[in-house]
Amino acid sequence: MTKTDPDVRIPDPIDLDRAEEERLAAAFGAAPGTAPRATTGGTDPGGTEFAGFETVGVPDRPPQTEREAEVYSLDEGEMLLNMGPQHPSTHGVMRLVVKIRGEVVTDLDPVLGYLHRGIEKLCENATYTTALTYVDPMDYLSSMHNEHAPAIAFEKLYGIRAPKRAEYIRALVVELNRVFSHGLMMGFLALDMGGITPILYAFINRDETVDLLAAISGQRMLFNFFRVGGVNWDVNDEFINRLSAWRRNVGRSVADNESLITQNEIFTQRTKGMGVLSAERAIALGVSGPNLRASGVPFDVRKAHPYSIYNELEFDVVTHSGGDSYARYLQRVAEIKQSLHLIDQIVDKMPHGPVQAQVPGIIRPRPGRAFAAIESPRGFYSVYAISDGGPTPYRFRMRDPSFITLQAMPVLMPGHLIADTMAIMASLDPVMGGVDK
Numbered sequence: 001m002t003k004t005d006p007d008v009r010i011p012d013p014i015d016l017d018r019a020e021e022e023r024l025a026a027a028f029g030a031a032p033g034t035a036p037r038a039t040t041g042g043t044d045p046g047g048t049e050f051a052g053f054e055t056v057g058v059p060d061r062p063p064q065t066e067r068e069a070e071v072y073s074l075d076e077g078e079m080l081l082n083m084g085p086q087h088p089s090t091h092g093v094m095r096l097v098v099k100i101r102g103e104v105v106t107d108l109d110p111v112l113g114y115l116h117r118g119i120e121k122l123c124e125n126a127t128y129t130t131a132l133t134y135v136d137p138m139d140y141l142s143s144m145h146n147e148h149a150p151a152i153a154f155e156k157l158y159g160i161r162a163p164k165r166a167e168y169i170r171a172l173v174v175e176l177n178r179v180f181s182h183g184l185m186m187g188f189l190a191l192d193m194g195g196i197t198p199i200l201y202a203f204i205n206r207d208e209t210v211d212l213l214a215a216i217s218g219q220r221m222l223f224n225f226f227r228v229g230g231v232n233w234d235v236n237d238e239f240i241n242r243l244s245a246w247r248r249n250v251g252r253s254v255a256d257n258e259s260l261i262t263q264n265e266i267f268t269q270r271t272k273g274m275g276v277l278s279a280e281r282a283i284a285l286g287v288s289g290p291n292l293r294a295s296g297v298p299f300d301v302r303k304a305h306p307y308s309i310y311n312e313l314e315f316d317v318v319t320h321s322g323g324d325s326y327a328r329y330l331q332r333v334a335e336i337k338q339s340l341h342l343i344d345q346i347v348d349k350m351p352h353g354p355v356q357a358q359v360p361g362i363i364r365p366r367p368g369r370a371f372a373a374i375e376s377p378r379g380f381y382s383v384y385a386i387s388d389g390g391p392t393p394y395r396f397r398m399r400d401p402s403f404i405t406l407q408a409m410p411v412l413m414p415g416h417l418i419a420d421t422m423a424i425m426a427s428l429d430p431v432m433g434g435v436d437k
């Protein structure tokens with residue numbers, strides 16, 4: 001056994017930091033003990049260009065808003081930590097500025113805009129048919145839903161309705177999309193906490209589902225399947241046979257992944273009680289979709305404001321009362337099962353007929369405005385379009401649910417450890433392509 005010399009003193013990390021700051025201050029020509037401190041307006045007037053740990057990450061300009069001044073003002077013992085924009089667990093190109101005291105998060109500020117592409121303005125300079133292709137890359141895990149809302153809005157502007165068979169096919173493909181999107185959430189939530197196997201199972205389910213969607217749309221990820229007045233292709237017997245084979249296997253695939261995660265001791269300890277979002281706070285923040293229902297609020301656009309053929313289908317609006325990361329995970333699992341129930345009904349009830357209304361190649365709706373909202377895997381996704389009678393939308397705006405959900409992060413994170421940041425964020429399931437647009 002190694003003996004410790006009682007005369008040897010183990011250095012205090014804080015003393016080491018202070019000594020390093022004094023060394024750097026001396027290197028920059030400053031007198032000892034004059035390293036500048038962080039304030040809401042930058043550094044002290046009597047400081048130098050040297051910045052110690054207190055000013056790392058603090059903007060070198062006065063704060064522009066009260067919120068910015070609050071986030072970037074550091075108390076004794078606090079520091080700023082950047083997560084992203086390259087961090088693999090931020091579900092896209094996003095930067096989180098995390099204020100910490102030791103290992104505990106005291107505040108958090110999501111910094112957006114790294115994936116901005118100006119999709120709304122692109123749609124305003126494209127024909128109504130072409131605009132449906134621009135919205136695909138927004139929420140790239142639910143491209144079918146991205147196309148569904150603008151297709152409904154444009155049909156309202158033009159004064160047409162899609163044929164009944166087309167509406168059933170639309171409902172079929174969006175529910176298939178919902179299944180693999182929620183399945184990926186299960187895998188990524190485990191992956192963000194260090195679990196590798198669940199994401200492999202999730203991608204097996206995802207690839208099988210995407211193969212089905214590619215068979216009907218001709219494209220694998222950005223499907224470009226919806227059209228104003230219907231859909232691009234009809235389903236045939238071969239597709240129905242493949243769908244039946246997929247339906248026999250998908251339940252077992254989801255159950256296998258669920259058995260790995262749901263009762264896993266590490267997973268439950270890392271998610272139960274983490275990021276609790278009450279029903280009242282969720283409503284106040286505008287949170288929607290599975291995150292809202294996991295807080296006990298039974299709101300689903302498909303039930304509250306039925307669109308397409310959802311008023312002809314039977315399904316339950318499942319809720320959970322926990323409001324934590326674990327409840328949000330269980331909510332997705334339950335909604336996968338509801339989507340499978342919907343798919344069975346759609347296949348049984350699908351009528352015969354055309355899949356596309358008579359629509360000209362260049363659509364010129366009468367002047368007016370239209371609003372359409374759907375239930376995407378992320379929540380309440382809506383489109384507001386204005387026509388001036390020309391071939392392109394005069395104004396086109398989209399409400400992406402991930403953008404709204406992110407404002408819950410500064411509310412949920414304070415008091416948790418740095419290691420819990422990604423677990424809480426992954427449970428919200430944001431997609432940055434839709435946030436930045």
